[in-house]
Structure formats: structure tokens, C-alpha cells
Amino acid sequence: MDNQRLLVIEAGRAERHYWKDLWRYHELFYFLAWRDILVRYKQTVIGLAWALIRPFLTMVVFVVVFSKLAKLPSEGVPYPILVFAALLPWQFFSSAFSSAGDSLISNAGMISKVYFPRLVIPTSAVIVSFVDFLISGIILVGLMLWYGFAPDWRIITLPFFIFIAFAAAMGAGLWIAALNVKYRDMRYIIPFVVQFGLYVSPVGFSSAIVPEQWRLLYSLNPMVGVIDGFRWAILGGNTQLYWPGFLLSLFLVLVILVTGIVYFRKTEKTFADVI
Amino acid sequence: MSPVIAVENLSKKYIIGHQKQERYTTLRDVLANGAKRFAHKLIHPFAAPENDPTHEEFWALKDISFDIQQGDRVGIIGRNGAGKSTLLKILSRITEPTIGKVKIKGRVASLLEVGTGFHPELTGRENIFLNGAILGMSNAEIRKKFDEMVAFAEVEKFLDTPVKRYSSGMYVRLAFAVAAHLEPEVLVVDEVLAVGDAEFQKKCLGKMSEVGSEGRTVLFVSHNMNAIEQLCKAAMLLDRGEIRHFSADVREVVKEYLFGTHGGRTVGHWLNSGGEFSNPWFKPLKFQITDEQGNGIVMPVRNDQEIWVTLEAEITELDPALTIGYAIYTDDGTPLYWSYQTDGAEHKWPRLEKGTCTLRSKIPSRLFNEGDYRLELLGGLHYREWLFEPGKSVPSITLQIRGGLSDSPYWMVRRPGILAPALGWEVAR
Numbered sequence: 001m002d003n004q005r006l007l008v009i010e011a012g013r014a015e016r017h018y019w020k021d022l023w024r025y026h027e028l029f030y031f032l033a034w035r036d037i038l039v040r041y042k043q044t045v046i047g048l049a050w051a052l053i054r055p056f057l058t059m060v061v062f063v064v065v066f067s068k069l070a071k072l073p074s075e076g077v078p079y080p081i082l083v084f085a086a087l088l089p090w091q092f093f094s095s096a097f098s099s100a101g102d103s104l105i106s107n108a109g110m111i112s113k114v115y116f117p118r119l120v121i122p123t124s125a126v127i128v129s130f131v132d133f134l135i136s137g138i139i140l141v142g143l144m145l146w147y148g149f150a151p152d153w154r155i156i157t158l159p160f161f162i163f164i165a166f167a168a169a170m171g172a173g174l175w176i177a178a179l180n181v182k183y184r185d186m187r188y189i190i191p192f193v194v195q196f197g198l199y200v201s202p203v204g205f206s207s208a209i210v211p212e213q214w215r216l217l218y219s220l221n222p223m224v225g226v227i228d229g230f231r232w233a234i235l236g237g238n239t240q241l242y243w244p245g246f247l248l249s250l251f252l253v254l255v256i257l258v259t260g261i262v263y264f265r266k267t268e269k270t271f272a273d274v275i
Numbered sequence: 276m277s278p279v280i281a282v283e284n285l286s287k288k289y290i291i292g293h294q295k296q297e298r299y300t301t302l303r304d305v306l307a308n309g310a311k312r313f314a315h316k317l318i319h320p321f322a323a324p325e326n327d328p329t330h331e332e333f334w335a336l337k338d339i340s341f342d343i344q345q346g347d348r349v350g351i352i353g354r355n356g357a358g359k360s361t362l363l364k365i366l367s368r369i370t371e372p373t374i375g376k377v378k379i380k381g382r383v384a385s386l387l388e389v390g391t392g393f394h395p396e397l398t399g400r401e402n403i404f405l406n407g408a409i410l411g412m413s414n415a416e417i418r419k420k421f422d423e424m425v426a427f428a429e430v431e432k433f434l435d436t437p438v439k440r441y442s443s444g445m446y447v448r449l450a451f452a453v454a455a456h457l458e459p460e461v462l463v464v465d466e467v468l469a470v471g472d473a474e475f476q477k478k479c480l481g482k483m484s485e486v487g488s489e490g491r492t493v494l495f496v497s498h499n500m501n502a503i504e505q506l507c508k509a510a511m512l513l514d515r516g517e518i519r520h521f522s523a524d525v526r527e528v529v530k531e532y533l534f535g536t537h538g539g540r541t542v543g544h545w546l547n548s549g550g551e552f553s554n555p556w557f558k559p560l561k562f563q564i565t566d567e568q569g570n571g572i573v574m575p576v577r578n579d580q581e582i583w584v585t586l587e588a589e590i591t592e593l594d595p596a597l598t599i600g601y602a603i604y605t606d607d608g609t610p611l612y613w614s615y616q617t618d619g620a621e622h623k624w625p626r627l628e629k630g631t632c633t634l635r636s637k638i639p640s641r642l643f644n645e646g647d648y649r650l651e652l653l654g655g656l657h658y659r660e661w662l663f664e665p666g667k668s669v670p671s672i673t674l675q676i677r678g679g680l681s682d683s684p685y686w687m688v689r690r691p692g693i694l695a696p697a698l699g700w701e702v703a704r
Contacts, residue, residue, distance in 0.1 A: 009377040115368040183302040
């Protein structure tokens with residue numbers, strides 16, 4: 001094979017082969033994600049249905065609390081669809097964030113015994129959550145059929161917003177994964193962020209109810225932009241995208257992603273020593 | 276020809292914390308320490324920054340340089356903590372060196388543990404693919420070798436059974452089979468042959484020498500001196516992060532490792548240089564070969580001489596489960612036997628008492644052959660924990676036996692065999 005390839009190992013050397021290596025290990029992404037999915041549903045009674053039941057029940061509770069009890073406005077679409085269009089990206093983000101956060105620690109054995117680009121591990125954790133995201137998308141389709149709700153042309157922009165959601169989950173996931181190796185008290189922060197984030201993100205309600213003067217500030221939460229984008233693409237018609245806020249969120253997502261990759265690359269060399 | 280692996284001035288530093296066992300920190304501690312240091316600075320603005328007493332630098336490797344040529348099979352030996360694993364981890368890119376440089380030509384595969392990434396819930400078939408991918412094989416490569424791996428591991432019938440139902444032997448066989456079918460230019464292996472039954476170990480050794488004869492380079496760490504001697508063309512002895520000896524004369528290096536006179540271990544007796552080997556139960560002070568009166572003997576001894584293994588220890592805590600003894604090995608590392616003070620009937624055990632206590636046991640005369648033997652101190656709490664575990668950097672001494680093999684005029688020189696007992700013969704009536 002490539003007999004002439006010379007590998008140089010040196011302190012602090014930026015790995016020139018890194019991105020090439022990442023490609024060489026691209027099958028590992030698939031295998032790790034496949035393992036996690038397979039393991040999760042082995043020895044369960046209803047298997048994959050769990051990926052449907054959880055978001056569905058959460059949606060039901062949100063509809064009852066926010067629509068029936070709090071009587072919040074629904075922007076002219078059935079409230080379950082309003083909630084679910086937001087619940088999809090939020091559940092993707094929160095499960096990607098927490099599983100990426102734990103991923104390095106739970107694969108400590110591999111990290112201290114084999115070399116491969118460490119980026120593979122949190123990324124496959126995010127991929128697993130993405131698969132769940134696609135499965136729970138079925139519920140949304142079901143809801144649309146049930147309520148006879150047809151999306152308009154904007155639905156074709158949805159992949160773009162999915163991409164942003166993916167970037168947000170990756171960025172936050174890389175940060176928390178790398179920090180968790182070094183500082184173990186991160187494991188207390190993860191559930192807190194997930195819970196807190198649910199309250200400060202417009203999952204159960206539309207962000208249109210936030211007073212105009214606060215909306216830019218509200219968009220400092222990158223998930224606000226992601227969720228608004230999802231609603232804009234899925235619900236169509238009456239929903240308006242608050243552009244300054246959306247661009248701010250988009251910018252923050254990119255900042256988190258880029259700094260996440262940089263920080264992860266910087267610390268990953270010491271993972272084997274501290275894990 | 277330029278070497279396949281060129282190592283230049285390689286060093287690796289670890290920071291070890293004294294207060295806690297964990298290697299990781301918590302954000303809370305970092306913040307607390309930062310605040311403390313800041314307060315200290317406020318109060319004594321001109322004081323020199325304090326050295327953090329809870330952290331100490333530890334150099335696992337110190338300025339190591341060597342070259343390895345293509346097709347070499349190099350055995351790396353040394354006591355625990357000598358830096359063997361650190362060296363392998365740097366070569367396989369798991370961790371980074373602190374100083375220095377390594378140049379490697381070609382692909383490196385490392386096998387530091389058998390079955391890394393194996394998942395108990397997955398079946399044998401699934402685990403082969405997963406483990407192969409982790410070790411760096413492509414899907415196509417695994418498919419191509421799949422049947423060969425399965426045949427090597429002898430698990431055809433259990434391919435679709437979760438590996439949690441495998442016997443430990445099957446598990447190890449499967450794991451090794453995957454790793455053995457990697458085809459890198461450089462293979463780095465750490466102590467994986469210590470597992471599995473004798474039959475399988477033989478198979479592994481065969482596979483490894485096959486790998487070597489195909490022109491690939493193998494680096495092999497083991498405590499099994501037999502395996503090192505059989506498999507390797509050269510050996511490297513590491514001692515406290517430095518290369519003590521690196522030579523193509525494997526036997527010589529192995530001998531230096533087993534009987535080396537450095538590091539405070541002197542032939543025939545071992546003295547505690549201070550606070551070494553403290554544990555809550557006892558602290559060995561002297562471990563030596565003596566005569567009946569307890570005086571040290573100069574090596575070598577004659578085979579018919581009366582000799583005792585004597586341990587002087589300070590016993591600080593009595594425990595009925597406390598067992599003290601020794602293990603004896605031949606010069607190629609084969610264990611001959613273990614012996615404990617509790618080997619007899621319970622009422623005949625020597626009564627240990629707190630304070631300085633001397634335990635001794637007679638070595639049967641005319642049992643061993645001429646040669647060099649190594650004795651390791653053993654100690655533990657029966658079925659609870661090891662205090663002195665065999666093979667793990669414990670006090671050890673050397674026994675050299677020369678002459679005195681028998682009273683017979685027909686038996687003057689060393690005979691083949693590990694043992695050379697002078698047994699009685701008679702005519703049956």
C-alpha cells in the first residue's frame with residue numbers, strides 16, 4: 001500500500017493528516033452509530049417504537065398545558081403541529097447534546113487503547129440522535145394527515161434548517177464532550193442545560209408571543225433561530241420569520257460550531273492522558 | 276536502508292496529583308485553587324509563586340532514542356512503570372510525546388488490549404465488523420477476511436450469539452482473530468498473549484511470527500519471557516523511562532532484566548531502602564537467602580547446602596487472612612512454585628506478632644537443577660487483595676546453584692530438566 005507514507009509524531013504538531021484520517025475512518029462513524037442504535041433497542045419490548053412514543057407523549061403534554069390550560073395563540077395552525085414542529089429540532093438538539101457529552105467518557109476504553117480521530121465519537125453520537133429525529137419526523141407527517149394540513153413551498157427549505165440544527169447540535173456537543181473529559185462536573189451541567197433550555201426555547205409556544213423589543217435578546221438563544229426556522233418552513237402561510245433574530249441565532253450557531261471544533265482539536269491529544 | 280521507526284530524544288511527562296486518585300479535575304477544584312492563589316497574591320504580593328505541592332511531575336520516558344529496521348520483531352521488557360506502555364501509546368498515536376520526535380514509515384496498527392470496543396450485547400458477527408472498523412480496517416477488508424477470522428477464532432457456531440454469552444476463551448479468541456488479520460506495516464502489541472489457554476497462545480505466537488516473517492515490523496511488550504525469546508529478533512530493556520539495554524541478543528537482555536543488579540536489587544538479598552512497599556499490614560525490611568543461623572550467603576550455593584528463604588518484616592496490623600510467601604522462577608521466567616506460611620494445617624501455622632518478625636522457610640536441597648532462579652516476595656490477604664502480587668515490581672532476589680548435584684560418581688554435571696532431584700532407588704521385594 002502507501003509504503004512511503006511518513007508519519008511524524010511530535011509534541012504540539014498540528015496533525016497534517018487529520019482530515020485525511022477522518023475520511024479514512026469514515027466507516028467508523030457508521031459503525032459506532034449503528035452499534036449505539038442496535039444496542040439501544042436490543043432487549044426492549046417495543047424497540048424502535050420508543051423513538052415515537054416519547055416525543056408523542058411530550059407533545060400531548062405540551063398541547064394540554066400551553067393550549068388548553070394557558071390558552072396561548074396558535075398562529076392559525078393546529079396546536080399539536082405548532083408544538084411538534086418545534087419539538088423535533090429541540091429533541092434532536094437535547095439528545096445530541098447529552099449523548100455527545102457522555103460519549104467520550106463512555107468510550108474511555110477505546111480512547112485509551114486505540115488511535116482514531118476522536119471527532120468520530122461525538123459525531124456518531126449526534127448521528128444517532130439524528131436518526132431518532134428522522135424517525136420522529138413520521139409523527140409530524142401523521143399529524144399533518146390527521147389535521148389535513150398541507151405545507152406550502154417553504155417546506156423545500158427545511159433541509160437548510162435541519163442543517164442548522166445539526167450544526168448547533170454538533171457545536172454544542174463537541175464543546176461539552178471535550179469539557180466533560182477534563183472537568184467531570186460537566187455531567188451535572190448537561191441535564192441542567194437540557195431542562196433549562198426547554199423552558200427558554202419556544203417549544204411549547206410560538207416565539208411571536210415574545211414582546212417585540214425583547215425578541216433580539218431572545219434570539220441570543222441559538223435554538224430560537226433554529227426552532228423559528230423549522231416553524232417557518234413547516235407551518236408556512238401566516239408564520240413570519242423575525243430576520244434580525246434569525247440571523248443572530250445563525251451567527252451564534254456558526255460561532256459555537258467553529259469554536260467547538262477548534263477547542264476539541266486542541267484538547268483531543270490529551271484525552272488519553274486524562275480520561 | 277533507513278529505519279522504519281526512528282525515535283529521537285523522546286520524553287513524556289505526566290503530572291500526578293497526590294491528594295486524589297482521579298486523574299481528572301473538576302471545575303470546582305480549578306475555581307477553588309484559582310481563588311486561593313489569587314487571595315495569596317493579594318496578601319503577599321511580592322512572594323514567589325508557590326509550588327503546588329499536590330502535583331508532581333513524573334517522567335514516564337526520559338530522552339529515548341532508537342531505530343528499528345523493517346521486518347524486525349522487537350520485544351520490549353521492563354518492570355511495571357518502566358515506560359513500556361507509554362512508549363507503545365506514543366508510537367500508536369494515542370497520546371502525544373512531551374518532547375522529541377518519532378518518524379514511522381507506513382501504517383501503524385496497535386493492539387494494546389484484546390477486544391477494544393467489543394460490545395457484550397452485540398453478536399460475534401456484529402462485533403467483528405465493529406472491532407475491525409475501530410482498529411482501522413475498511414468494510415471491504417473485513418468482508419474479505421471475515422471467514423478467515425471466524426475460522427481462526429473457532430466460533431463458527433456462535434456467530435449470531437451475543438458475545439456476553441461467550442466463554443472468556445471464545446471472547447478472547449474472537450478478539451485476537453480480528454486484530455491478527457490487520458495488515459499494517461508496523462504492528463504494536465501489548466501483553467495480549469497473557470490471556471487464553473495454552474493451545475490458543477501457541478496459535479497466537481504462530482500468527483505473530485508469521486506476521487513478522489512477511490516483512491512487517493512488530494513491537495511486542497510482554498512479561499512472558501518465553502514468548503519474547505521465541506518471537507523476537509531483538510529486545511529492549513526499559514528501566515524507569517530509560518533504555519537500559521537494546522540488543523539483538525535477546526537472551527542476554529532477558530537475563531539482564533531478570534537478574535540485573537541495578538536498582539538496589541542485589542543478588543541474594545534485598546534490603547528495604549526506606550519507605551518502600553508500605554501497606555497497612557506489614558513492611559518487608561529484608562528478603563534474603565540465608566544459612567541456618569540467618570546469615571546471608573554468598574552466591575552461588577551448592578545444591579546440597581542447607582539454605583533458607585528469610586524475610587524480616589515489620590508487622591503493623593495482624594489479620595488472620597494475612598499470607599506471606601514467595602514465588603520461584605527459572606531464568607526464563609517459568610514459575611516453579613508458590614509457597615506461603617499458611618500452607619500447613621491451621622494449628623501449625625507460624626504465629627505472627629506485631630513488631631519486627633522474621634519468617635523463614637527451608638528450600639529443599641537437591642531439588643533444583645544447576646542454574647539461576649529468581650524469588651519474588653508474595654503477600655496478600657487471602658481471597659481479598661494482593662499486597663505483593665507476582666510479576667508486579669515486588670522485592671525479588673536471585674538464587675544461584677552451582678555444583679553439589681549428587682553424591683554419585685556418575686552424576687557430576689548439569690542434567691537436562693528444570694528439576695534435578697536426587698531420588699532414592701531400591702529393589703522391590
